[in-house]
Amino acid sequence: GSNHDGQIEATGRIYIGSYVTLSPRPIEGLINVKFVRCGGNHVVCMNLDDKIYGWGDNSYGQLGRGDLEVPRGIIECENFNAIDVKDIQCGWYNTTLLSNEGKVYSCGRNCNGELGIGNKSDLMSIPTIIEDMPIIEKIICKKEVTMFIDENAKLWCCGSNRYGQLGIGSRIPRQYYKPVMNKHIDNIYTVITDGFTSYAKTIDNEIYVFGVA
Numbered sequence: 786g787s788n789h790d791g792q793i794e795a796t797g798r799i800y801i802g803s804y805v806t807l808s809p810r811p812i813e814g815l816i817n818v819k820f821v822r823c824g825g826n827h828v829v830c831m832n833l834d835d836k837i838y839g840w841g842d843n844s845y846g847q848l849g850r851g852d853l854e855v856p857r858g859i860i861e862c863e864n865f866n867a868i869d870v871k872d873i874q875c876g877w878y879n880t881t882l883l884s885n886e887g888k889v890y891s892c893g894r895n896c897n898g899e900l901g902i903g904n905k906s907d908l909m910s911i912p913t914i915i916e917d918m919p920i921i922e923k924i925i926c927k928k929e930v931t932m933f934i935d936e937n938a939k940l941w942c943c944g945s946n947r948y949g950q951l952g953i954g955s956r957i958p959r960q961y962y963k964p965v966m967n968k969h970i971d972n973i974y975t976v977i978t979d980g981f982t983s984y985a986k987t988i989d990n991e992i993y994v995f996g997v998a
Contacts, residue, residue, distance in 0.1 A: 826842035881924050901963060
């Protein structure tokens with residue numbers, strides 16, 4: 786795949802100058818990985834010791850290190866590791882973290898409100914808590930859309946709503962900078978989205994679709 790921002794070239798030693806790698810190869814230094822999450826041009830993973838590492842693009846602060854410097858190789862995401870992280874999801878240029886206490890933190894680009902932090906700042910380079918939220922069980926990110934499922938199986942959304950992909954019944958406003966609860970569906974088990982079209986599966990195994998048809 787593409788290696789333009791170092792999302793494959795994690796070691797900084799192999800394939801220098803190449804933007805693609807055509808066959809799978811191991812990434813040196815990464816072992817006992819619990820999960821890996823990919824954004825548009827950045828990658829974040831957690832190992833079995835619950836340590837979080839990242840690489841790739843950081844030009845919007847999506848690696849949460851407090852600056853916009855693009856690292857050369859794998860780095861330990863110290864600000865992420867300061868949170869008791871349960872799950873991580875990556876949008877196009879942003880990262881969202883769910884803590885074991887059900888709190889949500891985000892960093893990176895915020896042009897469409899995808900961070901959910903309630904302000905119109907272009908970016909946030911450190912993980913920032915999303916205030917006034919219920920206890921969250923699941924997080925979903927894609928492109929410029931971020932979704933949350935709370936402990937009562939309610940769906941919350943923020944980010945771009947240009948195509949109605951937040952499912953709130955209107956395309957106005959076009960951006961939501963603070964999560965809003967979807968009042969049209971409940972008993973949500975999970976959501977799959979490509980950032981333009983979203984599919985919600987309920988606990989009763991019903992499927993709802995919203996966004997671009």
